[in-house]
Amino acid sequence: MLDKALIGGRRYWTWIFILLAIIGVAVLTYLKQFNEGLGITGLSRDVSWGLYIGQFTFLVGVAASAVMLVIPYYLHDFKKFGKIVILGEFLAIAAVTMCILFIFVDMGQPMRIMNVVLHPTPNSVMFWDSVVLAGYLGLNLVIGWTTLGADRKGVKPPQWVKPLIYLSVPWAVSIHTVTAFLYAGIPGRHFWLTAVMAARFLASAFSGGPALLIILALLVRKYTKFDPGYEPIQALGKIVTYAMFANVFLLGLEFFTAFYSNIPGHMHPFHYLYAGIEGHNKLVPLMWTSSIFAIAALVLLVVPSLRKNEKVLAFACVILFISLWIDKGFGLVIGGFVPNMFEGITEYWPTLPEAIITLGVWAIGTLVLTVLYKVAVSVREAA
Amino acid sequence: MSINRRQFLKIVGVSTAAGIGGAAVFNGLRNSGLEAAQTSPDPRTLTAKRWGFVVDMDKLKSEEDYQKCIDACHNIHNVPDLSSLPEEIRIRHEVKWIWTDNFERTFPTAPEDEYQNVELKEKRFFLFCNHCAQPACVRVCPTKATFKRKDGVVMQDMHRCIGCRFCMAACPFGARSFNWRDPRGKDGNGKPFIDPAKENKEYPTRMIGVVEKCTACTERLAKGMQPACAEVSNGAIVFGDLEDPNSEVRKIIAAKYTIRRKPELGTQPSIYYVIGGGEHA
Numbered sequence: 001m002l003d004k005a006l007i008g009g010r011r012y013w014t015w016i017f018i019l020l021a022i023i024g025v026a027v028l029t030y031l032k033q034f035n036e037g038l039g040i041t042g043l044s045r046d047v048s049w050g051l052y053i054g055q056f057t058f059l060v061g062v063a064a065s066a067v068m069l070v071i072p073y074y075l076h077d078f079k080k081f082g083k084i085v086i087l088g089e090f091l092a093i094a095a096v097t098m099c100i101l102f103i104f105v106d107m108g109q110p111m112r113i114m115n116v117v118l119h120p121t122p123n124s125v126m127f128w129d130s131v132v133l134a135g136y137l138g139l140n141l142v143i144g145w146t147t148l149g150a151d152r153k154g155v156k157p158p159q160w161v162k163p164l165i166y167l168s169v170p171w172a173v174s175i176h177t178v179t180a181f182l183y184a185g186i187p188g189r190h191f192w193l194t195a196v197m198a199a200r201f202l203a204s205a206f207s208g209g210p211a212l213l214i215i216l217a218l219l220v221r222k223y224t225k226f227d228p229g230y231e232p233i234q235a236l237g238k239i240v241t242y243a244m245f246a247n248v249f250l251l252g253l254e255f256f257t258a259f260y261s262n263i264p265g266h267m268h269p270f271h272y273l274y275a276g277i278e279g280h281n282k283l284v285p286l287m288w289t290s291s292i293f294a295i296a297a298l299v300l301l302v303v304p305s306l307r308k309n310e311k312v313l314a315f316a317c318v319i320l321f322i323s324l325w326i327d328k329g330f331g332l333v334i335g336g337f338v339p340n341m342f343e344g345i346t347e348y349w350p351t352l353p354e355a356i357i358t359l360g361v362w363a364i365g366t367l368v369l370t371v372l373y374k375v376a377v378s379v380r381e382a383a
Numbered sequence: 384m385s386i387n388r389r390q391f392l393k394i395v396g397v398s399t400a401a402g403i404g405g406a407a408v409f410n411g412l413r414n415s416g417l418e419a420a421q422t423s424p425d426p427r428t429l430t431a432k433r434w435g436f437v438v439d440m441d442k443l444k445s446e447e448d449y450q451k452c453i454d455a456c457h458n459i460h461n462v463p464d465l466s467s468l469p470e471e472i473r474i475r476h477e478v479k480w481i482w483t484d485n486f487e488r489t490f491p492t493a494p495e496d497e498y499q500n501v502e503l504k505e506k507r508f509f510l511f512c513n514h515c516a517q518p519a520c521v522r523v524c525p526t527k528a529t530f531k532r533k534d535g536v537v538m539q540d541m542h543r544c545i546g547c548r549f550c551m552a553a554c555p556f557g558a559r560s561f562n563w564r565d566p567r568g569k570d571g572n573g574k575p576f577i578d579p580a581k582e583n584k585e586y587p588t589r590m591i592g593v594v595e596k597c598t599a600c601t602e603r604l605a606k607g608m609q610p611a612c613a614e615v616s617n618g619a620i621v622f623g624d625l626e627d628p629n630s631e632v633r634k635i636i637a638a639k640y641t642i643r644r645k646p647e648l649g650t651q652p653s654i655y656y657v658i659g660g661g662e663h664a
Binding site for chain 1: 472474475476477484487488489491492519522523524525526527528543544545546547548549551552553554555556557560561562563564565590591592593594645648649650
């Protein structure tokens with residue numbers, strides 16, 4: 001089926017080469033980081049994780065969100081998702097690929113990555129995270145490829161793939177739960193030490209991921225002959241809305257606990273993120289952008305007449321995605337490190353090389369996604 | 384074809400298993416030799432059930448009292464000196480095994496008290512790895528590169544560390560440093576971070592991208608010597624076995640008022656600070 005990705009028009013190839021050019025620049029930048037060390041990033045002794053790990057965390061959510069198509073279609077026989085469920089599964093593959101790459105570029109000694117396998121350590125959440133992520137990548141590759149292959153031949157998918165599909169449902173929940181446990185089990189980092197962390201991760205994943213899917217489905221309709229249909233997109237829109245409300249609610253719970261309890265350590269990260277502490281306020285504009293976008297998106301999504309207009313829906317999804325990207329892909333990680341373990345403040349801001357490498361990983365993910373979607377769309381167009 | 388695919392796979396499988404088995408026997412033989420060599424430790428080695436420290440703040444008076452401990456540690460362990468870098472970068476990339484800070488930052492979860500004894504407020508406290516009995520860093524490490532020894536010392540294998548920095552996120556005491564730049568490198572003016580004249584050839588330098596911290600001088604314990612900081616501290620840093628009721632550390636802890644950093648987190652730090660009081664207590 002991969003041969004279908006080799007046949008494309010001028011626009012397709014231009015897009016591929018733009019992505020390859022970005023990837024090329026990013027690879028060169030990464031080589032600089034490889035030689036000179038992570039010192040070329042904005043990271044520090046006090047803020048030892050940043051943009052890379054934030055992107056990793058955010059993308060695990062995007063990957064897990066495929067389950068929002070799989071559950072209605074396979075468990076509730078919601079037939080309207082039949083055409084687009086493959087878009088969700090392929091998005092998961094691209095997202096997990098990016099997750100693995102973000103972990104890789106964040107490592108101080110990337111050549112030792114196999115140590116995680118050579119010295120398996122069950123008490124480390126990171127060990128489990130690598131296990132569930134690799135498993136999820138495998139599941140989606142097998143499921144996506146098999147069902148699409150059957151589709152191409154006009155036959156039903158083989159029976160053996162059904163149990164794998166059912167397995168992928170709890171597995172999707174597990175990847176994001178385990179990722180939340182990376183943070184939520186650490187003593188002494190007040191911002192992360194919260195039992196609702198995994199719940200919040202899932203809520204934001206199940207709104208941000210489907211929001212991205214809506215945008216992608218609309219792009220697919222615009223640029224190809226394959227139409228995902230009006231109703232599936234509307235159904236996704238409702239999922240985005242409910243999940244976003246859950247996410248904002250859970251964030252509200254965090255604010256209540258921190259400020260009503262009046263415990264300094266719990267309030268400080270919120271002060272830093274939303275108001276700044278003693279003039280240290282690099283993240284304040286970003287966090288407020290995230291908040292305003294979240295509320296605006298919710299208003300546009302919750303009013304049925306607005307949501308039913310696809311242009312409004314697309315706009316709402318874009319700002320919602322940006323809102324969650326800031327909140328989870330950046331603020332969440334930095335808020336855990338500022339203030340630091342001594343209640344002092346060292347601020348963090350990504351450097352240009354760090355941003356280029358980040359963009360490069362996104363470009364690789366986009367390339368994977370483009371190729372997979374090209375295959376899927378070609379099969380659908382032929383059907 | 385004389386054999387079908389199934390038969391072929393069977394043969395390949397069996398012979399692979401046999402090959403691995405053979406290698407295991409060979410390795411087993413070789414390893415037994417190594418273990419025999421390791422069973423006779425240096426008789427001078429200092430041993431304990433749980434090593435710990437007492438930092439007696441009454442005995443730390445001048446800037447020099449602090450600096451000689453820091454220098455002793457950083458010099459013998461080839462800790463890179465980044466002080467020649469611009470301040471903004473130095474703060475971010477700094478590597479330190481032992482350093483000082485004020486009361487508020489050393490004990491950030493101690494009750495805030497604006498009426499606190501001024502002398503205590505302005506005192507400089509020593510900070511280094513707490514060698515916790517329940518270390519969060521060890522719990523999170525995905526490769527066992529950081530681990531707790533039987534004598535309670537939390538150690539770091541810099542050759543296994545993958546540089547994921549999960550331990551830095553997990554340590555509630557900020558005890559861990561990452562090599563953001565090559566510690567064997569030079570600053571912009573060509574000044575090396577480890578002075579070749581001062582470099583201790585007996586102790587390894589580190590490479591880029593690994594985490595390091597205080598190791599309670601295990602290399603010195605193995606030769607029957609006290610940790611370097613304790614040795615030069617004139618009794619301000621006392622090292623001993625916390626599980627031995629007759630050890631000096633236990634006697635001080637029993638007799639004087641001591642506090643530990645962030646005890647509420649349950650990591651059970653092994654550094655006890657004797658604060659104030661002294662003769663007045």
